[in-house]
Amino acid sequence: MPTNTIPEVQHPTTPEPAYVLRGLGLFELCAGEILASYQGGGRYIVPSGTAANTLYEVRVGTRPERNRCECRGWSAHHHCSHLIAAERVAKKSGVCDGCGERRWDRELVEVIEDHDSLTWFVGDRLCGGCLSAHGGIS
Ligand SMILES: [Zn+2]
Numbered sequence: 627m628p629t630n631t632i633p634e635v636q637h638p639t640t641p642e643p644a645y646v647l648r649g650l651g652l653f654e655l656c657a658g659e660i661l662a663s664y665q666g667g668g669r670y671i672v673p674s675g676t677a678a679n680t681l682y683e684v685r686v687g688t689r690p691e692r693n694r695c696e697c698r699g700w701s702a703h704h705h706c707s708h709l710i711a712a713e714r715v716a717k718k719s720g721v722c723d724g725c726g727e728r729r730w731d732r733e734l735v736e737v738i739e740d741h742d743s744l745t746w747f748v749g750d751r752l753c754g755g756c757l758s759a760h761g762g763i764s
Pocket residue numbers: 682695696697698699700705706707708709
């Protein structure tokens with residue numbers, strides 16, 4: 627008896643909207659700049675992808691409804707490429723528990739076990755500068 631197999635549902639791959647693609651492009655070009663611009667409180671300065679010398683302050687909120695951007699696209703549609711770029715930077719970075727600077731995740735080392743130094747706690751994430759300034763965590 628032949629077994630009927632249910633054909634797998636093919637989800638058509640929806641192309642990303644243009645503002646998402648532009649945001650990813652901005653991230654590729656300016657990720658370092660955006661990270662270095664971190665203002666605290668989820669705020670970043672993101673360059674315009676189209677107008678030279680134009681910068682927008684973007685806030686990546688702890689919840690999506692707290693996101694915002696200064697640009698006109700945001701006030702019209704509540705989405706824009708700047709937020710996409712800043713969100714991606716936020717996702718891939720964290721704040722060093724030593725110096726408070728924002729760094730890429732790959733540059734942060736998590737303190738995973740107790741050590742003699744009382745400077746750091748297990749779970750702290752530290753940048754290379756803080757680690758070497760305190761003689762490492764071994
Ligand atoms: Zn924007």
